[in-house]
Amino acid sequence: MERGVLGSRCAAGAGHILGKKSATSCGKTTSTSFAGSTKHEQNLHGNVKPLQLAANGSSCLANTSPVLKKQRNLSARSSSAEVVTTFDDAKGVSSSVVEEKIGVLLLNLGGPETLDDVQPFLFNLFADPDIIRLPRLFRFLQRPLAKLISTFRAPKSKEGYASIGGGSPLRKITDEQANALKIALEKKNLHANIYVGMRYWYPFTEEAIDQIKNDKITKLVVLPLYPQYSISTSGSSIRVLQNIVKEDSYFAGLPISIIESWYQRDGYVKSMADLIEKELSAFSNPEEAMIFFSAHGVPLTYVEDAGDPYRDQMEDCITLIMGELRSRGILNSHTLAYQSRVGPVQWLKPYTDEVLVELGQKGVKSLLAVPVSFVSEHIETLEEIDMEYKELALESGIENWGRVPALGCTSTFISDLADAVVEALPAASALVTRKPDDTDSDLDLMHYLSKMFLGSILAFILLLSPRLISAFRNTML
Numbered sequence: 427m428e429r430g431v432l433g434s435r436c437a438a439g440a441g442h443i444l445g446k447k448s449a450t451s452c453g454k455t456t457s458t459s460f461a462g463s464t465k466h467e468q469n470l471h472g473n474v475k476p477l478q479l480a481a482n483g484s485s486c487l488a489n490t491s492p493v494l495k496k497q498r499n500l501s502a503r504s505s506s507a508e509v510v511t512t513f514d515d516a517k518g519v520s521s522s523v524v525e526e527k528i529g530v531l532l533l534n535l536g537g538p539e540t541l542d543d544v545q546p547f548l549f550n551l552f553a554d555p556d557i558i559r560l561p562r563l564f565r566f567l568q569r570p571l572a573k574l575i576s577t578f579r580a581p582k583s584k585e586g587y588a589s590i591g592g593g594s595p596l597r598k599i600t601d602e603q604a605n606a607l608k609i610a611l612e613k614k615n616l617h618a619n620i621y622v623g624m625r626y627w628y629p630f631t632e633e634a635i636d637q638i639k640n641d642k643i644t645k646l647v648v649l650p651l652y653p654q655y656s657i658s659t660s661g662s663s664i665r666v667l668q669n670i671v672k673e674d675s676y677f678a679g680l681p682i683s684i685i686e687s688w689y690q691r692d693g694y695v696k697s698m699a700d701l702i703e704k705e706l707s708a709f710s711n712p713e714e715a716m717i718f719f720s721a722h723g724v725p726l727t728y729v730e731d732a733g734d735p736y737r738d739q740m741e742d743c744i745t746l747i748m749g750e751l752r753s754r755g756i757l758n759s760h761t762l763a764y765q766s767r768v769g770p771v772q773w774l775k776p777y778t779d780e781v782l783v784e785l786g787q788k789g790v791k792s793l794l795a796v797p798v799s800f801v802s803e804h805i806e807t808l809e810e811i812d813m814e815y816k817e818l819a820l821e822s823g824i825e826n827w828g829r830v831p832a833l834g835c836t837s838t839f840i841s842d843l844a845d846a847v848v849e850a851l852p853a854a855s856a857l858v859t860r861k862p863d864d865t866d867s868d869l870d871l872m873h874y875l876s877k878m879f880l881g882s883i884l885a886f887i888l889l890l891s892p893r894l895i896s897a898f899r900n901t902m903l
C-alpha cells in the first residue's frame with residue numbers, strides 16, 4: 427500500500443472511532459442461551475449475511491447471486507451487555523454478565539485529500555486485484571502495472587480534484603455519516619462504536635480493524651456505504667477483512683454480520699424518491715423532465731464472467747425507486763446509464779455521455795440527473811456530472827438541467843441505516859476460516875520473490891519504451 431506520509435496520518439485514522447466510552451453507559455436486555463452453544467442465524471435477513479470463507483480461503487461473496495428480497499423487519503435488540511444464563515451441572519441455573527461491546531464498521535472507498543495524494547491514492551486503487559483483475563498467472567504484474575497506470579492517470583485525476591477544491595470530500599462526509607449513525611443508533615437504544623475504514627486512503631480499513639481489536643469489540647456489524655454490491659467496491663473491502671480474519675484468532679472468533687447491500691430497503695428507496703420529487707419540483711414543467719439515473723460503471727466482464735450482481739441490483743434499485751415515485755403519482759419517463767469508465771475495455775452500457783447526446787438529439791429538453799451508486803458527494807458527482815455531463819447535455823440540446831444531491835446525512839436515510847444495523851445484529855456469527863499451513867508460506871515466499879523479479883523486469887522494460895508508453899497513454903486516458 428502506498429501512503430502519502432507514512433505513519434504520520436495513522437493518528438488521524440484513529441480519530442475516526444466514535445463513542446469509545448459507550449460500552450459502560452448503556453442499558454441491558456436479557457437473552458438466554460444454553461452454555462457453550464452459539465446460535466447462528468444465517469441469511470435471516472435477506473441481504474444480511476454472516477461472512478463465510480470457502481475452504482480454499484477465497485471469498486464466496488463475489489459470486490453471491492443478487493438478493494432481491496425485501497428485508498424482514500425484526501424487532502430491535504438494544505443491548506451492550508447481556509446476561510447469559512447457563513445450566514451448571516445438576517446444581518441449577520447460574521448467571522454471569524458478559525459485557526457486550528458492539529462495533530459498526532463503515533466501509534468506503536476513500537479519496538485523496540490533497541493533490542499530492544492523488545498518485546499514491548490511484549496506485550492503491552489500481553494495485554487492488556478486485557479493480558484490475560489479472561489472470562492468476564499475471565498477478566505479479568499487479569503492482570508495476572498499478573505504478574504505471576497511476577502515474578499516467580494522475581495528471582487527469584488531479585485536474586478533476588483541483589476543480590472540486592483540491593481534494594475529495596469523502597472523508598469528511600463519511601465522518602459526518604458515522605456521527606449521524608451513532609446518534610440514530612442511540613435513539614434506538616443501541617450504543618455502538620462506529621469505525622470508518624477506507625479502501626484506498628486514510629483512514630485505511632486495516633487501521634479501523636486494528637482499532638476494533640484494541641477496543642475489544644465483542645460483536646461487529648459491517649456496513650459498506652455502497653447501496654449495491656459490486657466485487658470492485660463492497661467485495662474488495664470485505665476481502666480486506668476476510669484476509670485479516672484468516673490470520674487473526676481474535677477476528678476468527680468475533681461474531682460478525684455483513685450487510686452486503688441495502689438498496690432494497692424501504693428507507694433508502696423512499697429517501698431517494700423524496701430527493702427526486704423535491705428536485706423535480708424545481709423545473710418549470712416538472713412532468714416533462716426525464717429522470718436520468720447515472721450509476722458508476724464496472725467493466726462488463728465483472729458481470730458477465732465473474733458473476734458480479736451489480737448490474738442486476740442496480741436495475742432492481744431503479745425499479746424500486748420508480749415504483750415508489752409512481753405510487754406518489756409521479757409518472758415521469760426515466761433511463762439508466764453508466765458513467766466513469768476507465769481504460770480500453772468494455773464497461774457496462776449504455777454509457778452516460780453517449781446517452782446524453784442521444785437524448786439531446788431526440789429532443790429531450792429537461793433532464794434530472796440522479797447519481798445512484800453512492801451516498802456521498804464525490805469527484806464523480808461534483809466534477810463529472812455537475813461539470814462535464816452538464817456541459818455535454820447543454821451542448822446536445824438539453825435546455826433544463828437539474829441534479830439530485832447525494833443522500834449524505836439525510837435523517838430518514840441515516841435512521842434506516844441504523845435500523846439495518848439493529849436488524850443485522852442477531853445474524854452475527856464467527857467466520858469460518860482456514861489457517862494457512864507451512865507449505866502455503868513456503869509457496870508464498872517463492873511466489874513473492876518471483877513476482878518481485880518479473881515485476882521489476884517488466885517495469886524496467888515499460889519505462890524504457892517510449893513507443894509502448896505513448897500507445898498506453900492513448901488507451902488509458
Ligand SMILES: C=CC1=C(C)c2cc3[nH]c(cc4nc(cc5[nH]c(cc1n2)c(C)c5CCC(=O)O)C(CCC(=O)O)=C4C)c(C)c3C=C
Nearest residue numbers: 536537538557583594656658659722723724768799804805
Ligand atoms: C459504486 C461505486 C463505484 C464503483 C462500482 C467503482 C468501480 C471502479 N472505479 C474505478 C476507477 C476509479 N474510481 C475512482 C474514483 C471513485 N470511484 C468511486 C466509486 C466506485 N468505483 C468513487 C466514489 C470515487 C471517487 C472518490 C473521490 O475521491 O471522490 C477513480 C479516481 C478518480 C478518477 O481518476 O476518475 C478511479 C480511477 C474502476 C477501475 C472501477 C471498477 C473496476
Ligand SMILES: [Fe+2]
Nearest residue numbers: 535722723766
Ligand atoms: Fe471508481
